[in-house]
Structure formats: structure tokens, C-alpha cells
Amino acid sequence: GQQVMQIPQYQHVQEGEDFTTYCNSSTTLSNIQWYKQRPGGHPVFLIQLVKSGEVKKQKRLTFQFGEAKKNSSLHITATQTTDVGTYFCAGQGGGNKLVFGAGTILRVKS
Amino acid sequence: KAGVTQTPRYLIKTRGQQVTLSCSPISGHRSVSWYQQTPGQGLQFLFEYFSETQRNKGNFPGRFSGRQFSNSRSEMNVSTLELGDSALYLCASSLVDGANVLTFGAGSRLTVL
Numbered sequence: 001g002q003q004v005m006q007i008p009q010y011q012h013v014q015e016g017e018d019f020t021t022y023c024n025s026s027t028t029l030s031n032i033q034w035y036k037q038r039p040g041g042h043p044v045f046l047i048q049l050v051k052s053g054e055v056k057k058q059k060r061l062t063f064q065f066g067e068a069k070k071n072s073s074l075h076i077t078a079t080q081t082t083d084v085g086t087y088f089c090a091g092q093g094g095g096n097k098l099v100f101g102a103g104t105i106l107r108v109k110s
Numbered sequence: 111k112a113g114v115t116q117t118p119r120y121l122i123k124t125r126g127q128q129v130t131l132s133c134s135p136i137s138g139h140r141s142v143s144w145y146q147q148t149p150g151q152g153l154q155f156l157f158e159y160f161s162e163t164q165r166n167k168g169n170f171p172g173r174f175s176g177r178q179f180s181n182s183r184s185e186m187n188v189s190t191l192e193l194g195d196s197a198l199y200l201c202a203s204s205l206v207d208g209a210n211v212l213t214f215g216a217g218s219r220l221t222v223l
Contacts, residue, residue, distance in 0.1 A: 033211060042200060042214040043153070088153065090212075097166050098143075098210055102152040 002027045002093045006101030014109050019076040021104035023089035031092050032065055032072045037103070038085040046074075079108050112137065114203050114215035122221045128189040131218045135182050135203030141165075142184040143212065144176060147198040156199075159184055160206060188220075196222045 003026040013019050023032065031050045035043040047056055049065035049072060056063045062075045072091075076083055086103040093099065115134040123129050135142050143166075144156040155168035159178035176186040182203075188195055198219050202212035 035212075035214075042216050043202075043212075045211055045213065048211055092210060096210060097155070097158075098212070099155070100145075100153040 002091070002097065002099050004089060004091045004099045004101040006089055006104055008104055009102065010105045010107075012107040012109065013079050015081060016078050019079050019083070019106055021074050021087050021089075021106075023072045023074075023091070023101050025070045025091045025093070025099075027070070027093045029069050029091040029093050032069075033090045033092070033098070034063060034072075034074055035088045035090060035100075036085050037088065041085075043088060076106075079106070081108050081110050084108050114201060114213055116199075116201050116215035116218050118218060119216065120219045120221075122223060123191050124223050125191055125193060127191050128187060129191060129220060130185055130187045131199055131201075131220075133184045133186075133201030133203075133215060135184070135201075136213055139203035139205055139213070140182050141204045141206050141210070142178055142182065143202045143204070144184070144186050145200045145202065146170075147200055147217070148196075153200070156186065191222045193222050196220060 005024045033048045034046040037043045053067045054065040060077045064073045086105050088103045089101045090098045117132045141160045143158040146154045157176050158166040162178045173189045178184045198217045200217045202214045204210045204212050
């Protein structure tokens with residue numbers, strides 16, 4: 001079945017450094033979504049990418065969807081302590097099923 | 111607009127017991143999905159319901175079941191609880207527009223002793 005791999009599993013950065021998490025699907029996706037889960041919280045929707053090669057920005061966050069619609073990335077510029085949490089990608093393939101990656105835990109040292 | 115409401119928020123059970131968790135979706139959302147979250151396994155999909163019908167199902171044993179009512183509220187049940195069932199159970203609702211953007215509830219934290 002469809003699998004979504006996400007790396008790295010964990011990243012610890014100094015405040016002000018950049019951060020990137022990558023997501024790869026075993027199958028072509030119709031869309032990919034990104035969620036953020038703060039420690040002790042629940043996942044919150046960040047963004048959805050639908051088009052091949054799409055790039056979207058939200059302030060310091062940049063999201064990309066690959067040309068083949070099988071991979072995606074989330075890049076955070078100049079991390080802040082408020083960025084801590086787990087970032088999940090979720091790919092939607094055939095059958096309308098949304099498959100989550102394992103998540104990347106981001107810790108920021110101030 | 112009220113968010114996704116899950117009850118109870120915390121519960122403790124012993125092995126062999128059964129548990130029922132409840133989820134009230136956002137008003138107007140007709141799809142409800144359930145996920146199990148554990149530290150080592152991330153978000154594992156349990157099942158999705160739409161219009162009282164199970165539309166998708168994950169790879170969990172038959173001890174895990176669910177249902178959806180005509181008002182879109184959903185329940186999930188776990189019978190014969192095992193220690194490994196200790197987890198955060200998350201419910202998420204979505205509009206059925208083909209995009210399935212999920213709004214999660216705060217979760218029900220189940221501890222099995």
C-alpha cells in the first residue's frame with residue numbers, strides 16, 4: 001500500500017538556524033498536506049499543496065511539492081522557539097486515503 | 111464555530127476491559143477519521159466514516175471498531191484492552207470535498223494498566 005517516509009526523525013537546531021523536513025511517497029499523490037503538533041497538543045493543519053512543482057510560503061515557512069508529485073519539503077528560515085513541535089506531512093493518494101509520515105520533531109535551543 | 115470535541119480526555123483502564131471514545135465533529139463536517147498516536151509509531155490510521163458508513167480502514171485488529179451516527183458524531187470502541195493499546199486517540203473531521211483537510215480534536219489519552 002501507499003507509504004509516506006519522512007526525514008529526519010528528529011532535529012535540534014540553534015535559534016536562528018534554518019530547518020528542513022522532507023517527505024517522500026511511494027506513489028504519486030493527488031495532494032500533500034502539512035500539519036504541526038505542539039508538545040502536548042494535537043496536529044493542526046498548516047497547508048495543502050496540489051499542483052506539481054507548487055511552492056507556497058507562510059511567513060518564514062516555505063512548502064514545496066515535487067514535480068512528480070511524490071515528494072515534498074517544509075523549510076523554516078531562522079527558527080524561533082515558537083517553532084518547536086512535530087511536523088507531519090500527509091499524502092493523499094488513491095482511494096481518498098490520507099497517509100501520514102512519521103513526523104519530524106523539531107527542538108530549538110535559545 | 112466549535113471545534114472537534116473528544117470525550118473523555120483521559121481515562122485509565124485495565125487489561126481485558128473495553129473502552130468507548132466519543133467524537134463530535136465540526137458542525138457541517140460529515141467525515142470523521144480516527145488515529146492512534148504513540149511515541150514510536152506516529153499517527154496510525156484506524157478508520158474513516160462518512161454518512162454512517164466506514165469508508166476506509168487501517169491495519170488494526172478487529173478489537174478496534176467504530177461507528178458514526180446520523181448527526182455525524184462518531185464513537186470508537188476497543189475491546190479486550192491490551193497494554194499496547196495505551197495511546198492518544200485522535201479524532202479528526204473534514205468536509206467531504208475531495209481534499210480531506212483534517213481538523214483534529216484534542217484527543218483521548220488512554221492508559222491501560
